[in-house]
Amino acid sequence: MEFYRTAPTHDLTYSDVFLVPSHSELKSRFDVSLAPDDGTAATIPIVSANMNSVTGPRLAATLARRGGLGVLPQDMNLQELDAAIRWVKDQPVEFDTPLVLSPDDTVADALVRVPAVQGHGIVLNDADGAYLGAIAAARLETALPDARLGDLLHGRITAIDAEDVDSARAAFELMLAADLEFVPVLRRGAVVGTLSRKSALRGTIYSPTLDADGRLQVAVALGINGDIATKAQAFAAAGVDVLVIDTAHGHQEGMLEAIRTVKALGLGLPIVAGNIVTADAVKDLVDAGADILKVGVGPGAMCTTRMMTAVGRPQFSAVLETAEAARSLGAHVWADGGVRYPRDVALALAAGASSVMIGSWFAGTIEAPGQLAVDGGGRLYKESWGMASTKAVRERFGRLDAFDLARKELFAEGISSSKIYLDPLRPSLEDLLDMITSGLRSSFTYAGARSLAEFSDRALVGIQSAAGYEEGKALPVSW
Ligand SMILES: NC(=O)C1=CN([C@@H]2O[C@H](COP(=O)(O)OP(=O)(O)OC[C@H]3O[C@@H](n4cnc5c(N)ncnc54)[C@H](OP(=O)(O)O)[C@@H]3O)[C@@H](O)[C@H]2O)C=CC1
């Protein structure tokens, strides 16, 4: 990466900078590879944050199916995490994970899981797991909230047989011909997944993140306290693919000890560690055994660290400096936090990140763990909160006595409740991934780059004023 015309005299964040187009030999945006090449099997440079409001098993499976990687948060107990890792490993690769409900559930029960939109749906199984039928989510729009889902099955949707779908393109054509937006996919009478026309199309564009056995990959986070070795071994036994050792101040002795402990287990899994923002920290964490550094202090949407402590660093410069240091040591960087638009992802990659971690933006999706809620104006949202907020601290340390819990609560560095609205045009994680990856494919061609390495090499980055940034925004109404 090079700065265009002016070198910066101070640290910069994403809105301070822009990419200048340069000569390109690429003829199509599909000629671009977005694969991170950082020791994970990801094929797109997107990782979901280890936040309880963001990455649950469903979001992790959906993200891996499209080539990214989900990091399950450390604030779940060991049994829950073990079950979550195994659940992701059991999910279909070619089809969407079915949303299975009971015929006795009501329309209101369904509407907290999935909105009444096209391309999504519900599968009904009986108590023994036998398939009863499926309902397109759009049908919920006109049904009464207390109606039983089982009573909506008249004129039920045709299912397709997994054996009849030999390619994603064939599935798309089949659904188009039958004028279907959503179908359950059956194998020998049992549901093995669902498909929408859009997911069939996505199957022709994305490649899943797979382990050596052809199952979806998943990562899990560990804090730096407690019996880290036992936890790491249990996660490895459950089949996890990447370990993320995470604490607010990653450049501390406790983190270095935690990395050494996990490294000494010889599990053969990539170790991600953070959060840090300096080249010195990169060196120390890589020396201890980290393969990937998680970079970002203070940019997160739920994060109050900079206002509480003044500590942190504008994210573009933090990524630029740490990525350069990591590269010289054969390590990589994940840019963590502060992403609000696809452009921010492109800029993090231009600065040298191999992947970009997104939290709050993904909290406002169908696949995120929380229930859907409706505000006074009828808009759909999910609740999100920071992992260092009073809410998270209470949940994490609830087992402590009142005195110790009160001591921990003093140090909250995050917000406890925030509404993250679903984008009505892009309510699912996959809709956001389409938006981000198409933005990236286009960015790469503007820079004449076929791969991530070429992109960070060729990127020309200019520095802009606040007015320059403002000019780049679309105007939904006239001025
Ligand atoms: N990226 C970011 O900007 C930030 C992210 N977070 C996220 O919040 C979650 C909770 O992290 P965390 O609060 O570290 O909790 P952890 O449970 O990981 O514990 C942190 C440990 O480090 C010690 N510590 C020493 N200095 C600090 C410091 N400046 N800040 C925090 N702990 C310190 C704590 O001891 P003691 O409690 O006795 O001081 C404790 O033992 C993580 O997911 C983290 O990534 C939190 C803040 C900033």
Ligand SMILES: Nc1nc2c(ncn2[C@@H]2O[C@H](COP(=O)(O)O)[C@@H](O)[C@H]2O)c(=O)[nH]1
């Ligand atoms: N200082 C805090 N940082 C937090 C907290 N919870 C999460 N985080 C960090 O934010 C990113 C995600 O950023 P986003 O802008 O995409 O939401 C996450 O990975 C953490 O590093 C918090 O309570 N305090």
Ligand SMILES: [K+]
């Ligand atoms: K912030």
